[in-house]
Amino acid sequence: MRRRRATPLLRDIVAETSLNTSQLVYPLFVSEASGSPEPIESMPGVHRYPIEKLVDEVGRALGLGIRSFLLFGIPASKDAVGSGAYSREGVIQQALRRMREAFGKDVLLIADTCMCEYTSHGHCGYLSGNTVDNDKSLELLSKTAVSQAEAGADLVAPSAMMDHQVRAIRRALDSEDFMDTLIMSYSAKYASCFYGPFRTAADSAPSFGDRRSYQMDPRNGNEALDEIASDIEEGADIVMVKPALPYLDVIREASKAFTQPLAAYQVSGEYTMIRAAAAKGFLDEKLAVLETVGAIRRAGARIIITYFAPAIAEWLAS
Numbered sequence: 189m190r191r192r193r194a195t196p197l198l199r200d201i202v203a204e205t206s207l208n209t210s211q212l213v214y215p216l217f218v219s220e221a222s223g224s225p226e227p228i229e230s231m232p233g234v235h236r237y238p239i240e241k242l243v244d245e246v247g248r249a250l251g252l253g254i255r256s257f258l259l260f261g262i263p264a265s266k267d268a269v270g271s272g273a274y275s276r277e278g279v280i281q282q283a284l285r286r287m288r289e290a291f292g293k294d295v296l297l298i299a300d301t302c303m304c305e306y307t308s309h310g311h312c313g314y315l316s317g318n319t320v321d322n323d324k325s326l327e328l329l330s331k332t333a334v335s336q337a338e339a340g341a342d343l344v345a346p347s348a349m350m351d352h353q354v355r356a357i358r359r360a361l362d363s364e365d366f367m368d369t370l371i372m373s374y375s376a377k378y379a380s381c382f383y384g385p386f387r388t389a390a391d392s393a394p395s396f397g398d399r400r401s402y403q404m405d406p407r408n409g410n411e412a413l414d415e416i417a418s419d420i421e422e423g424a425d426i427v428m429v430k431p432a433l434p435y436l437d438v439i440r441e442a443s444k445a446f447t448q449p450l451a452a453y454q455v456s457g458e459y460t461m462i463r464a465a466a467a468k469g470f471l472d473e474k475l476a477v478l479e480t481v482g483a484i485r486r487a488g489a490r491i492i493i494t495y496f497a498p499a500i501a502e503w504l505a506s
């Protein structure tokens with residue numbers, strides 16, 4: 189075995205997987221505020237960008253070879269039904285139009301389709317009493333997806349974990365003539381503590397209870413395959429497992445079971461753990477990122493969503 193490991197060239201030619209900038213998706217927070225990018229304390233190195241600053245950051249990433257962007261909106265105000273998510277003048281709709289105007293078809297724009305950043309209660313759907321009403325939420329998510337497509341999203345990415353959200357969104361898009369808008373579904377999205385830093389960033393933590401009645405139980409693996417199968421059946425073009433590193437087994441099984449493109453999301457907590465350990469000098473950041481992202485590829489993900497995308501692009505180019 190060691191003969192094949194003797195030199196970098198030998199190791200490269202026998203490598204089973206590779207990592208390429210075109211496989212990366214860069215998630216970005218866009219805020220309705222004006223002024224400078226606002227650092228997010230729970231995610232060192234990540235910012236909330238006012239729309240004009242988002243143009244600069246996307247331009248910088250494009251220069252490094254990143255072409256796919258997942259946008260999250262941080263609205264100035266929230267309400268019970270999350271109307272900022274589907275308003276024509278919502279922050280994400282404005283950002284999508286601006287990105288398209290600035291970059292045309294050089295960028296692939298993906299819009300996160302969920303209610304939690306926009307609702308005053310922080311849940312991912314419509315609240316009836318203390319429960320999230322599945323079917324009423326589907327109406328809000330469908331409206332959101334259509335308004336995102338209208339504003340120029342190439343893909344909508346439903347992340348609310350409502351049953352049949354993909355079917356509802358596909359029907360709504362088709363009936364509004366957005367046949368060519370793809371759906372990248374957060375199919376197997378676990379109720380994970382690793383979203384903690386994101387919720388601070390997006391101010392989207394639920395004001396009561398938790399998300400365990402809609403996001404998946406971390407103890408389950410087979411159930412993820414059922415979730416993915418039903419999303420594919422309902423019309424998902426790309427399916428996702430999230431978080432990534434704690435769920436490599438799920439990524440592996442899903443990549444064997446389905447032929448559809450599989451994405452994995454290295455989430456905020458995965459990002460922050462590496463950043464925090466590296467800041468203390470306990471880990472080498474570059475090695476930790478390339479090893480974890482490489483492991484996510486090896487497990488079977490074709491697409492990787494990561495806040496490290498620009499850093500990875502720089503490392504791969506150097």
Ligand code: PBG
Pocket residue numbers: 300301302303304305347348382383384385386387454455456457
């Ligand atoms: C929901 C959404 C969340 C993330 C992506 N989409 C938060 C949640 O479910 O609470 C988390 C992403 C991350 O942690 O990086 N809109």
